[in-house]
Amino acid sequence: MGLDQSQEEYLKGRGAQVNPNNKFFSNQYVQEHVEGLDEPFLGAESTKIIATYPKVILSRVDSPDIGFYQSLNPYQGCEHGCIYCYARNSHEYWGYSAGLDFERKILVKYNAVELLEKEFERKSYRPEVIFMSGNTDCYQPIERKLGITRGLLSTLLTYRHPVSLISKNVLMLRDLDMLSALAEMGLVSVSVTINSLREEVRRKMEPRTATAMSRLKLIEQLAERNIPVSLMIAPIVPGINSDEMPALIKSAADAGAKWASYTIVRLNGAIGDIFRDWVHKNYPDRAAKVLHGIESCHGGKVNDSEWGRRIRGDGEIANGIRQLFKSAVKKYMDKEDYPILRTDLFERPNRSPQMRLF
Template identity: 50%
Template sequence: MSLKRHFKGRGAQQNTPNRFLENSHEIRDDFLEFCRLEGEEADSNRTQYIPIFPKTIVNTVTSPDVGMEYSMNPYQGCEHGCIYCYARNTHEYWGYSPGLDFERKILVKKAAADLLQAKLRSKRWKAKTIVLSGNTDCYQPVERKFGITRACLEVFLKYRHPVGMITKNSLILRDLDILKELAKDRLVGVNISVTSLSEETRRILEPRTASIKKRLETIRILSENNIPVNAMLAPIIPGINSHEIMDLAKAVSDNGARSFAFTVVRLNGALGGIFTDWIKKTLPDRADKVLHQIQECHGGSLNDSRFGIRSRGEGQIAAQIHDLVRLAKSTYFKDKKFPVLNHEQTYKDGQLRLF
């Protein structure tokens, strides 16, 4: 019988090998038994915060499926631990595993606000919405410690520059003062991710995220303060949350969301193995059914890299999801519309131009 333990509060339950590294690290049962006998910890499961020093912070997004032109990420890796997160694969570029390392080794860009200011002041830069964050959550728990996202918002406000935000953490309400000022000039739009209305589902899918109650409350408070919210009902995972589409749409609409978007889950790169290992340990009774239904949405594979199809899926199950989405939009969002942000940057030097 295996002695490997459950990593409480984590999504991934293993560190898959990094495809770019020659060597890999494995925790063997005999080592775990030795640690038990010696009263030692084989793995502390603690989160590490590692400073890094990039030269730039704003990234050009070339994917036609993402819906943004530019993004920036104050942090790499994400302690939220969402098991389905596509960003896990990017942790390999930093020399880490997309499994547990992605959740426990958080790379911190302390100079992000200064780098952003230099970008906005550049004579060649023309105002376009920059999204916080296109990769990992800018309001994950580490933000309480470093406050980098708030510092970046202060830069956006100083230069009256449009910013989009994607998060599933109620910590965004800490910065309500800045968001309200940005919203006065149509300079901010917020995307709140709501994947399920079931706390049990949320807990196993996204172990260190804000509760569903907190997320709906966050949508309501932002909306009451005239800050436009788009709900991200993503990803839709057949057999796990696909039956909740109508209820999710109603809940976010009732709390003030002006629109919603969705994706069908896809498990590219190392994600396929990480998710398979997780679901067989966490939901063994329906693991095979869920995996087969995901495969049916992507031509018989867990992986799908085809632009235009990979986030939408294809086949009968995907078609059923799309039908429910259309019904949800016509039922709960018929007269709602997410606004276009203001791209007329008049504060190029951090002050109003008079002439």
């Protein structure tokens, strides 16, 4: 539906249209006198890259409903601007807002490759699948210039270490050489996220991402090179894209995806208010219906931290989505098990053959 604002007021190319106060701060910036500003209060900033040098690069994951145990995030914040992104809340720990700051203040871990090599060289390190990325997209726009993700893939290949990637950016095609080499040894799997085939929905919900058609071509090229690839439908938003699941699964299967999974949207922390503002501006005719649909999947609230339910939801709407998913997968996808990546090939190439024995 049309925007409930003028084009001048709506920030094109951004998901969030507000920059809520960081809950850890006692003070906040507010606009009280518009006539005193030389430029728009929220729209003044372009994307800013902030250098960071953390001490560790791997994060342990103890959530029982996630399916992986360690993740690697070369970037914090994400210029894709997906309105629903659960990672928005983590930006507050860095001293920024979960709203516009999340999209335009990108923290870069410039020493990520060095830290990963250091981790692999620890005598106590035992290989297990690394998930890239558990928080923000490792192929977001700045990766084209910096190439940190490519450097990490090179390290993983050198050490023959398993990795699972998830992205919605076709920049991944740049690294088909490394992904193919990893796949030949059973060391990689890829999930490509698509939650709508309608370009109008993508532009509003994920303003700086690749089109769905481009992502389907990404799946096709990965499959052609025997790189295990699946479809992630994330998130399902009742009343916006919940009717698209069969078409999404069929399109991905036709492109070569062998597996599929999905999540139902949940709006924890600051995301609740950011999403409410967005849905009223973009879908004013059905905003209340959408929000009520989300609430019905999460025990009457838009936020949800209960293991299992937070991912799949519960209730009539969630059960309908679950059945739709199962029937579409059964109809369109091959009955193959998700690949188990190898951990037995791990080696430290800088050590002599004699030292490797120990």
